[in-house]
Amino acid sequence: MDAVANNEVVSLSSLSKGEHATVLSVIEDGQSLGDEQASTIARRLLELGFVPGAELEVVARMWPGDDPVAVRVGGSMFALRRREAQAIRVRRGAAAAPTTDAGAR
Amino acid sequence: MDASVIAAKDLRVALVGLPNCGKTALFNRLTGSRQKVANYPGVTVERKEGHFVGPSRRRYLVLDLPGTYSLSPTTLDEAITRDVALGRLAGEQRPEVVVLVADATHLALSLRLVLEVKRLGLPLVVALNMSDLARRRGYALDRERLSRELGAPVVETVAVAAGGADELVRELERSGALAPAVASAAAAPAADWRDPTPEEVRASHVEAARILKAIGYRVPLRSRAAVQFDQVLMHPVGGMLILAALLFFVFQAVFAWAEAPMEWIDAGVASLANALNAALPEGVLKSLLVDGIVAGVGSVLVFLPQIIILFFFILALEDSGYLPRAAYLLDRVMGSVGLSGRAFIPLLSSFACAIPGIMATRTIPNVRDRIATIMIAPLMTCSARLPVYALLIAAFIPDRAVGWMNLQGLVMFALYFAGIVSALAVAWVMKWRSKGARYHPLMLELPDYQWPNLRNLAFGLWERVQIFMVRVGGIILAMMVLLWFLSSYPAPPPGATGAPIEYSFAGMLGRALQVVFAPIGFNWQISIALVPGLAAREVAVGALGTVYAMSGNDPDLATTLTPVIAQGWPLATALALLAWYVFAPQCLSTLAVVKRETGGWRHPLIMAGYLFGLAYLAAFVTYRVALAFGGG
Numbered sequence: 001m002d003a004v005a006n007n008e009v010v011s012l013s014s015l016s017k018g019e020h021a022t023v024l025s026v027i028e029d030g031q032s033l034g035d036e037q038a039s040t041i042a043r044r045l046l047e048l049g050f051v052p053g054a055e056l057e058v059v060a061r062m063w064p065g066d067d068p069v070a071v072r073v074g075g076s077m078f079a080l081r082r083r084e085a086q087a088i089r090v091r092r093g094a095a096a097a098p099t100t101d102a103g104a105r
Numbered sequence: 106m107d108a109s110v111i112a113a114k115d116l117r118v119a120l121v122g123l124p125n126c127g128k129t130a131l132f133n134r135l136t137g138s139r140q141k142v143a144n145y146p147g148v149t150v151e152r153k154e155g156h157f158v159g160p161s162r163r164r165y166l167v168l169d170l171p172g173t174y175s176l177s178p179t180t181l182d183e184a185i186t187r188d189v190a191l192g193r194l195a196g197e198q199r200p201e202v203v204v205l206v207a208d209a210t211h212l213a214l215s216l217r218l219v220l221e222v223k224r225l226g227l228p229l230v231v232a233l234n235m236s237d238l239a240r241r242r243g244y245a246l247d248r249e250r251l252s253r254e255l256g257a258p259v260v261e262t263v264a265v266a267a268g269g270a271d272e273l274v275r276e277l278e279r280s281g282a283l284a285p286a287v288a289s290a291a292a293a294p295a296a297d298w299r300d301p302t303p304e305e306v307r308a309s310h311v312e313a314a315r316i317l318k319a320i321g322y323r324v325p326l327r328s329r330a331a332v333q334f335d336q337v338l339m340h341p342v343g344g345m346l347i348l349a350a351l352l353f354f355v356f357q358a359v360f361a362w363a364e365a366p367m368e369w370i371d372a373g374v375a376s377l378a379n380a381l382n383a384a385l386p387e388g389v390l391k392s393l394l395v396d397g398i399v400a401g402v403g404s405v406l407v408f409l410p411q412i413i414i415l416f417f418f419i420l421a422l423e424d425s426g427y428l429p430r431a432a433y434l435l436d437r438v439m440g441s442v443g444l445s446g447r448a449f450i451p452l453l454s455s456f457a458c459a460i461p462g463i464m465a466t467r468t469i470p471n472v473r474d475r476i477a478t479i480m481i482a483p484l485m486t487c488s489a490r491l492p493v494y495a496l497l498i499a500a501f502i503p504d505r506a507v508g509w510m511n512l513q514g515l516v517m518f519a520l521y522f523a524g525i526v527s528a529l530a531v532a533w534v535m536k537w538r539s540k541g542a543r544y545h546p547l548m549l550e551l552p553d554y555q556w557p558n559l560r561n562l563a564f565g566l567w568e569r570v571q572i573f574m575v576r577v578g579g580i581i582l583a584m585m586v587l588l589w590f591l592s593s594y595p596a597p598p599p600g601a602t603g604a605p606i607e608y609s610f611a612g613m614l615g616r617a618l619q620v621v622f623a624p625i626g627f628n629w630q631i632s633i634a635l636v637p638g639l640a641a642r643e644v645a646v647g648a649l650g651t652v653y654a655m656s657g658n659d660p661d662l663a664t665t666l667t668p669v670i671a672q673g674w675p676l677a678t679a680l681a682l683l684a685w686y687v688f689a690p691q692c693l694s695t696l697a698v699v700k701r702e703t704g705g706w707r708h709p710l711i712m713a714g715y716l717f718g719l720a721y722l723a724a725f726v727t728y729r730v731a732l733a734f735g736g737g
Binding site: 043046049063064076077080 | 212549
């Protein structure tokens with residue numbers, strides 16, 4: 001974790017690898033997603049579990065351009081392109097719940 | 106109620122679930138080999154149905170519906186799932202019971218889907234699949250409470266273990282026996298369905314979370330090994346290197362491991378031809394059987410081992426959860442030419458055969474992405490082009506070392522590489538032409554790693570083998586018989602001096618085509634061979650064999666043909682033919698599949714046209730350049 005203030009509101013695309021955050025909203029106005037299918041994309045993001053209050057973790061970011069990103073949310077992991085990631089508003093930092101059985105095995 | 110009446114009535118059961126929930130494995134477990142794969146009426150989505158007979162002698166017709174996250178579809182596959190579940194799809198009866206297959210290791214999303222599916226009003230059974238795995242990872246829940254909350258029976262299944270579906274079968278027997286009347290009433294089409302609104306989706310997440318809490322669901326932990334795997338396999342540099350090494354290994358294996366079985370098939374075909382030769386009297390029937398059918402079908406059958414090995418790797422990688430990660434790694438590269446990372450899987454399959462590759466594009470939600478992937482799939486060097494490459498390389502490229510590599514191998518690699526590069530270029534041109542293109546999301550799930558299940562691999566492989574064998578048995582067999590006829594009739598006039606084929610229909614056709622192909626260095630024999638090569642590329646080798654020697658008692662045409670063409674053709678012609686086959690107007694069965702998948706003649710015609718144009722251009726340039734460098 002760097003010195004960035006916790007609780008800052010950013011888009012998912014600006015999180016770095018390993019960072020945790022809480023979903024605030026999915027932008028549906030098409031500004032970020034571009035066109036009339038924005039609502040379809042936003043709805044699918046909701047269905048996949050990017051709902052307000054969901055905790056997520058950035059697992060990997062592809063190089064170059066950090067596109068796509070791999071995000072773990074609600075027990076599943078999804079690859080999102082940069083623009084989908086930009087449509088998701090999050091609050092940085094979260095009570096990091098353990099996601100692995102560290103030590104076991 | 107009369108038990109025999111109940112027993113006599115079949116119950117239609119539909120399996121619904123998220124992608125990667127092990128639904129198909131459960132389907133295989135329930136129905137075993139009693140499956141049939143077809144298409145839904147009017148659309149190209151694969152319809153998998155099977156049946157089994159329960160202990161009460163009642164027969165269950167099980168439909169494996171395409172995996173979906175919700176009943177608001179974003180792909181053709183997902184639309185089918187919704188429409189079948191609603192009884193809206195013409196020609197498809199509405200199921201009477203829905204089995205919702207939930208992945209016990211990721212219950213949250215499955216549970217949300219349950220809440221949506223409940224609105225369908227069909228009798229519902231929830232199967233907690235992969236419950237063994239979930240338990241090993243410390244999962245716990247109150248199953249009775251879950252059943253009460255959902256208002257539906259909840260059973261545990263382990264699709265990959267023998268007997269893993271027994272509990273589900275018992276439940277189906279119980280609920281099916283209870284309510285055949287209810288089931289039939291529910292099976293009428295639902296009239297008042299509307300897709301859930303975003304607010305309802307959010308509400309269903311909240312409700313799912315509440316239920317999870319109420320039943321004391323403990324999220325199964327991921328093993329630390331899996332997390333570390335991802336750190337390595339999804340690393341921007343390390344992951345790419347591993348992917349490259351893996352693909353190299355797969356292709357190496359396809360060639361090396363297939364060698365022995367291919368020799369067995371060759372030997373088997375040869376001995377069959379010899380036996381027929383000895384047993385049959387001279388005449389038309391013998392010529393048709395030995396020269397036409399055995400030699401022709403044998404020259405295609407020989408690729409079965411390579412196709413099996415390639416599909417073995419593809420299915421194993423898919424089952425293990427690695428392929429979506431490969432798509433993640435390649436998304437950026439493929440996105441730069443307007444493709445989706447999801448296109449990786451269909452394109453990889455196309456190295457075996459473009460047909461399953463094109464069918465696999467159904468998982469690409471965006472229509473334009475999907476069409477672009479279909480259009481370039483034939484540029485992936487399919488195994489049918491191998492025999493042509495192998496023949497020409499053996500005849501014209503010296504077998505000598507270049508550094509630590511072999512020149513012949515290097516040329517083979519260059520041909521594969523040329524196909525990939527041209528595919529990217531074509532995709533880029535298509536992207537550039539559709540300037541106003543909309544944005545296409547990825548939203549691809551990266552499932553947990555798991556060991557591939559041998560039983561499921563076997564089912565998947567058997568399906569591919571069947572597709573291939575039907576192709577061999579159908580179109581290729583017909584083309585070989587037709588070619589044999591064309592090159593045997595009419596018989597040469599008495600006192601003719603040339604080879605009989607020169608007087609046949611095939612000879613006339615070849616001479617006519619030569620007008621078109623002379624500028625790129627093809628002689629009339631090649632011109633004839635290109636025609637059946639349209640049916641299936643690999644047939645071109647057999648056709649050349651037939652053309653060069655209508656005696657053709659040796660079914661191993663590729664070996665006997667090598668010295669003949671090595672002496673007969675200039676190097677420039679051979680190189681031009683290689684260049685031609687990088688693009689090679691693809692086989693008719695590919696075009697037929699493209700027509701089916703795109704729903705019209707437009708795309709197959711464009712495809713045939715652009716590939717023909719590129720092939721001609723590439724062959725022309727190659728021929729002229731080779732001539733200029735003294736390759737004549």
